[in-house]
Amino acid sequence: MTQRRDDDKTPAVTVCVIAYNSGPTLRACLEHLGAQTFRDFEALVIDNASPDPGDATIAEAFPWARLIRNAENLGFTGAGNQAAREGRGRWLVLLNPDAYAQPDWLARLVAAAERHAQVSSFTSRQMAADAPGMLDGLGDVMSITGIPYRGGYLNPDRGQAVEGEVFSPCGAAMMIDRALFLRLGGFDEAFFCYGEDVDLGYRLQLADEPTLLVPDAVVLHEGSASSGGRKSEFAVFHGTRNRFWVLFKNTPALLLPLVVPLHLLALTAIYLRRENRPHIRLILRAVRAAFAGAPAMFRARREVQRLRTASVLQVAKAMTWNPRDLSGRRPVIRPLRPPPRRRD
Numbered sequence: 001m002t003q004r005r006d007d008d009k010t011p012a013v014t015v016c017v018i019a020y021n022s023g024p025t026l027r028a029c030l031e032h033l034g035a036q037t038f039r040d041f042e043a044l045v046i047d048n049a050s051p052d053p054g055d056a057t058i059a060e061a062f063p064w065a066r067l068i069r070n071a072e073n074l075g076f077t078g079a080g081n082q083a084a085r086e087g088r089g090r091w092l093v094l095l096n097p098d099a100y101a102q103p104d105w106l107a108r109l110v111a112a113a114e115r116h117a118q119v120s121s122f123t124s125r126q127m128a129a130d131a132p133g134m135l136d137g138l139g140d141v142m143s144i145t146g147i148p149y150r151g152g153y154l155n156p157d158r159g160q161a162v163e164g165e166v167f168s169p170c171g172a173a174m175m176i177d178r179a180l181f182l183r184l185g186g187f188d189e190a191f192f193c194y195g196e197d198v199d200l201g202y203r204l205q206l207a208d209e210p211t212l213l214v215p216d217a218v219v220l221h222e223g224s225a226s227s228g229g230r231k232s233e234f235a236v237f238h239g240t241r242n243r244f245w246v247l248f249k250n251t252p253a254l255l256l257p258l259v260v261p262l263h264l265l266a267l268t269a270i271y272l273r274r275e276n277r278p279h280i281r282l283i284l285r286a287v288r289a290a291f292a293g294a295p296a297m298f299r300a301r302r303e304v305q306r307l308r309t310a311s312v313l314q315v316a317k318a319m320t321w322n323p324r325d326l327s328g329r330r331p332v333i334r335p336l337r338p339p340p341r342r343r344d
Contacts, residue, residue, distance in 0.1 A: 013041035013106065014087030014178065015095055017065075018079040019055040020048045022097035025222055026055055030062045032100040038107035041093070042066065044083055049073040075192035076171065084181050092178040098222035099172050100129060108217035109175045112163075118339035120177035121204055121211040123169035125161045126150070129220040133157055136221040138331040139166025139213045140198050144321045146247045146263035147270075148198040151331030161215035164333040167318050168201020169211045173219040176200075180209065184307075188249070190296065194235060195242030202250040205318050206308040213333055236279050237286045240267070244290035248297040249304055252312045266326075 015033060019026050026045075033043060043065040047056045049072050059067045074082065084092050091113065095101065109122050126136035135157050137150030150170060152160055169176065174197065184203050187196040201211060244263070251259050270276060271283050320332045 011040055011042040011089045013038075013091045013093055013110065013175070014044060014083065014089035015041050015093040015106070016044045016046060016080070016083035016087065017095050017097050018046045018048055018076055018083070019059065019097045020050045020073065021052045022050070022055050023052065023058075025098040027058045027061075028100055029095065029097045030059070030065060032102075033095065034062060034064065035103050036101065036106045037104050038110055041106060042087070042089060044068060044086060046070060046079045046082060048075070048079050075189065077187035077189045077191050077193065077196045080171070080196070081186040081189065084178055084186055087178055090178060091175050092181055093175045094171055094173070095219070096172040096221065098129070099126070100220040101173070102218045102220075105173075105217050105219060108214055112212060112214040112217070113175070116212060116336065119210055119212045119336070120180045121169055121201075121209060122175040122214050122217070123166060123211055124173035124217045124219050125213070125215045126170065126173060126219055126221045127157065128154065129222045135160070135331075136223060137170050137172070138215075138333065139211065140168035140170050140201055141325065141330075141332045142167040142198065142202070142319045143266075143323075143326040144259065144262060144316075144319050145266035145323075145326065146243065146251070146259045147266050147326055148195070148243065148246070149326065149329050151329065151333070153329045155329060155331075160331050160333075161213065162333055163215055163336070164213055165210045165318075165336050166213045166331075166333055167205065167211070168198045171197035171200075172221055172223075173217075185303075188245075188300065190293065191242045191245065192238060194238040195246055199242070199246045199250065202246060203304060203307075205315055206250060206252075206304065206310050208310040208314070210337055212336060231279075233279075233282055236282055237289075240283055240286035241290045241293070243267075244287070245293060245297045248290075248294050249301045252305070252308070252315055254312045255316060 045059040045065045046068045049070045123139040128134040128136045135152035138152045141151045
């Protein structure tokens with residue numbers, strides 16, 4: 001069910017907040033969104049069939065936002081695609097309900113798009129809401145082991161954030177050309193939640209579409225507030241399964257023989273750590289689910305690779321080959337590639 005408000009003016013930006021048992025964080029998110037200095041946007045709040053009726057009640061207190069009540073939980077992927085279909089703005093912005101945008105956040109993203117007409121995907125500088133001075137993420141990084149991570153996650157903010165290319169936008173606070181998002185197929189709804197932004201970012205890389213980190217577009221992010229925490233069973237299962245699916249679906253054939261064995265080795269090393277040992281059975285279940293779903297991912301792969309315009313070398317260069325980047329969750333930000341030359 002959708003509550004629609006009439007407005008003949010087409011907004012420049014559609015901002016979507018997907019809520020599921022979000023509670024107080026949703027109220028704070030919308031309060032910060034309502035305080036944006038850039039005003040040419042519409043706001044969608046998708047209540048993803050949350051068992052807590054408070055999410056819809058909170059959203060209704062912000063009459064400038066359009067509330068969409070889903071009859072079933074479509075996951076972040078399904079609701080994100082729904083936002084792209086429902087939205088009217090050229091730009092689609094996704095903002096987590098536990099992310100609190102600084103007043104000039106939208107203005108900074110839009111200004112970056114105006115400066116860089118060749119770029120269609122942007123990501124924000126995320127700071128940890130509960131740890132002042134600590135980074136929550138500077139875009140997503142893909143390692144050659146096939147393990148993606150948020151660049152700079154829980155590292156002290158020492159000025160690492162510079163404007164430049166990252167492998168993938170982080171779905172907690174990203175902006176993308178809505179037409180491009182739809183053309184690429186949006187989020188893969190089989191993922192449901194976790195890793196869908198990296199999957200999208202990988203497809204952007206394959207399409208030779210850069211993602212730009214905008215360091216002065218800042219949000220404070222709680223992180224995994226709706227899914228029970230970063231180490232919840234839900235997060236561990238979906239994160240593990242979906243990482244395999246990202247590889248199966250997107251990795252160029254020449255890189256697969258290198259990346260998949262490295263991924264298995266890295267996963268083994270990560271989950272043999274003392275703090276991760278309680279999750280071993282869950283991890284094995286997720287790996288089984290990943291390989292059970294592999295045929296569907298390889299079917300999807302045919303279309304993804306058919307649309308690839310980037311070379312294998314370009315894709316390999318977009319990854320990090322330095323194991324210290326992964327172990328230290330270091331951001332990897334590269335200079336923005338020059339715009340394509342116009343053909344006379």
